[in-house]
Amino acid sequence: MSARDNILKTIAMNQPEFLEIPVIDTSVVIQYDDVYTQFKTVLQGIGGKTELISDIAVIQEQLAADKKNLSFVVNTIPALGDVDEQVAFLAAAELERVVKAYVKGTLGVAENGAVWVYESQMINRLVPFICQHLVLVIEKENLVDTLHQAYQKLDVSKEGFGAFIAGPSKTADIEQSLVIGAHGARSAVIYVLE
Template sequence: MSVRENILNAIATNQPTLVPLPVLNRTAVISYEDRYAQFKSVLESIGGKTELILNIEIVIEKIRSDKANDTFIIDTISAESIDTADTIALSAFELEKVERAYIKGTVAVAENGAVWVYESQMKNRLLPFICQHLVLVIDKNDIVATMHDAYDKINVGSEGFGAFIAGPSKTADIEQSLVIGAHGARSTTVYVVE
C-alpha cells in the first residue's frame, strides 16, 4: 500500500460521526425594535449612506436631475429608463463610464446592512460593481432582522445571479489602511421608501 493510500484510509476511518443541524429558535436569536434604525446604523458604520424618503418620486426626481446634468447614469427603476436590452448589452468598457447606477433591491438586512439584488433588477450583473456611485432603493417593509429572515424572503435559485451588497467597495492592507472604492463602487446610498 502506498503512502497516499495509507493517508486516505486513515482519513476515511477517522471521520467524525454526522450530527444533524441544530433547530434554531429564530425568535430568540436576534430582533430589533426598529429594524430601519439598526439597518441605518450598520450601513453607515461600514461606509454607506441611508435616507428615509416618503415615496419613490423623490428618487425619480434625483434621476431626472442627474440626466439633466448630463451625468452618465443607468436607471433600472423608473419607467423613463433606457431599454433593458441596451443595458444588458453594454460591455465592461461602456459600463466603466457609469457615474451612478439606480437599482431596486428586494430585501434589506438589519443585522449587517446588506441589500439583496437579483440579476433582473441589476439588468447587467456588472453594473453595481463597476459604477462609481451605487444607489439602491428598498421599501421599509422589506427590512428584515437577520440573514435567516432574508433567505426566507428570497429565492436564490430563481435567477442565474444575485448578490447581497453592503456598502461601498472596501479593502484594507496589512498596514491597516482602509481604502473605499478600490475595486467597486466608491459610494453606496440606500433610499428606504416609507
C-alpha cells in the same frame, strides 16, 4: 494503486462525522425596536448612506438630474422611468464608464446593512459592482432584523445570481486602513420608501 488513488482513499477514510444542520429558533435571534434606525446606523458605520423617503418622485428627480449632468448613468428600476435595457449586452470594458447606477433591492437586513439584489434587478450582474456610485431602492416593509429572516423570505434559487450588497466597496487589507471604493462602488446610497 497509484499515489493519487492512495491520497484519495486516505482522504475518504478521514472524513469528519456527518452532523445535521442545526435548527435555529428565529424567535430568539436579535430583534430591533426600530428596524430602519438599526439598518441606517449599521450602513453609516460601513460607509454607506440611507435616506427614508415617502415619495418616489424624490428619486425620479435625482435620476433626471444625474442623467442630465453625468456622463453615463444607468437606471434598472421601471418605477423611475426608462430602463437602460442595453446594459444587458455591454461588456465590462464598456460598463467601466458607468458613473452612477440605480438598482432596486428586494430586502434589507438591519443587523448588517445589506440589501439583497436579484440578477434580474441588476439587468447586468456587473452594474452594481462596476459603477462609481450606487443607488439602491427598497421598501421599508422589506427591512428585516437578521439574515436568518432574510433567507426565510428570499428564494435564492429563483435566479442564477443574486447578492447581498452592504454599502460601498471597502477593504481593510492594506496596512489595516479602511479604504472605500477599492474594487467597486465608491459610494452607496440606499433609499428606503415608506
